[in-house]
Amino acid sequence: MPIRLESDSVGSLPVPSDAYYGIQSLRAKENFPISGRAMHPAFLHSLTQIKLAAARANARTGQLPPPIADAICAACGEVLSGGFADQFPVDAIQGGAGTSANMNVNEVLANRAIELLGGQRGNYHIVHPNDHVNMSQSTNDTIPSAGKLTVLALLPALCGELESLADALLEKATAFDGILRIGRTQLQDAVPMRLGQGFHAYAGAIRRDIARLRQSAEVMHTLNLGGTAIGSGLNASAAYRRFVYEELCRSAGQGIAVRWRAHPRPRPARRPIRAGDTFPPPEPCHTVRGKSINAPFRTPAR
Numbered sequence: 001m002p003i004r005l006e007s008d009s010v011g012s013l014p015v016p017s018d019a020y021y022g023i024q025s026l027r028a029k030e031n032f033p034i035s036g037r038a039m040h041p042a043f044l045h046s047l048t049q050i051k052l053a054a055a056r057a058n059a060r061t062g063q064l065p066p067p068i069a070d071a072i073c074a075a076c077g078e079v080l081s082g083g084f085a086d087q088f089p090v091d092a093i094q095g096g097a098g099t100s101a102n103m104n105v106n107e108v109l110a111n112r113a114i115e116l117l118g119g120q121r122g123n124y125h126i127v128h129p130n131d132h133v134n135m136s137q138s139t140n141d142t143i144p145s146a147g148k149l150t151v152l153a154l155l156p157a158l159c160g161e162l163e164s165l166a167d168a169l170l171e172k173a174t175a176f177d178g179i180l181r182i183g184r185t186q187l188q189d190a191v192p193m194r195l196g197q198g199f200h201a202y203a204g205a206i207r208r209d210i211a212r213l214r215q216s217a218e219v220m221h222t223l224n225l226g227g228t229a230i231g232s233g234l235n236a237s238a239a240y241r242r243f244v245y246e247e248l249c250r251s252a253g254q255g256i257a258v259r260w261r262a263h264p265r266p267r268p269a270r271r272p273i274r275a276g277d278t279f280p281p282p283e284p285c286h287t288v289r290g291k292s293i294n295a296p297f298r299t300p301a302r
Contacts, residue, residue, distance in 0.1 A: 004122045020087040020121065022107035022129065028100030034093040039101055044088055045080060046149035047105050049252045050142050050225065051133060052076035056251075057243035058135045068132055071113035084108055098143030106133040136236040136244070138228040145223040149252060152220050155213060162210050169203035172196070223248075 003014040006023035013023050052073055059069035078084065090104045106129035113127040114120065127133070134142075177196030182189045225248070226241035228234050233241070 020108045020111040024103035029089045032094040037092045047146040053247035056247040071116045075112035099139045102139045141227045148220040166206040173199035
């Protein structure tokens with residue numbers, strides 16, 4: 001099998017010449033053979049939508065040269081259309097909080113963009129998976145955001161199936177209404193009841209679950225894109241944070257609400273921190289419906 005040699009901070013590995021993934025994906029495939037399951041197509045779709053929005057946003061800020069941005073966007077379009085589905089070998093369960101998944105997508109998009117610009121796969125001087133495809137991003141913000149977009153994409157089908165289940169249970173509640181049985185509590189016989197009553201209760205529980213799922217979808221529209229590494233906003237400009245949500249709403253078609261502000265720069269402590277010291281909450285970083293999720297912090301007393 002023809003190969004190409006790729007290198008990273010750990011060393012070098014032979015990568016199949018016809019592969020669009022690179023050394024980071026290959027290492028993850030070797031290091032995390034956990035479930036044997038591929039990443040869900042809906043998750044890869046969501047992550048690629050983020051890469052598309054990021055490339056457009058970085059082009060608008062002037063950080064990403066137009067030819068490279070256009071090539072990345074074209075590669076994203078091909079993946080979103082179902083292309084390169086066999087180029088994501090990373091296991092669905094992996095270490096590193098999603099770093100391997102993020103890099104797998106970065107490498108596939110980079111290598112396809114390189115081809116579109118007339119280069120050979122693996123020539124990352126043309127388009128780099130980190131420097132270009134992952135520009136203004138981190139695994140810390142792209143993976144949680146992709147996960148939320150995936151939930152929003154899959155939730156309608158789940159609720160539809162649960163509605164069908166609740167309807168079927170209600171039909172059985174009517175059919176079994178004339179059947180008497182002994183109700184049980186604490187694993188012991190209790191008082192008589194109709195079998196249909198039990199099935200009616202099952203349907204009610206499913207419908208309550210549907211309502212909770214739809215309610216939870218509201219907070220799935222709040223993303224942390226632009227927060228980058230540990231929410232610091234490092235390497236992401238204010239202009240990028242504004243543009244990336246505009247582009248994501250345009251490409252993903254979801255009504256995404258977000259509130260993002262960087263934490264203020266900490267001041268040097270005048271004395272060592274001691275047990276019992278109280279600190280005011282920082283400026284709001286993420287808010288939902290205008291309410292800060294931050295709270296005062298007190299050091300534990302010994």
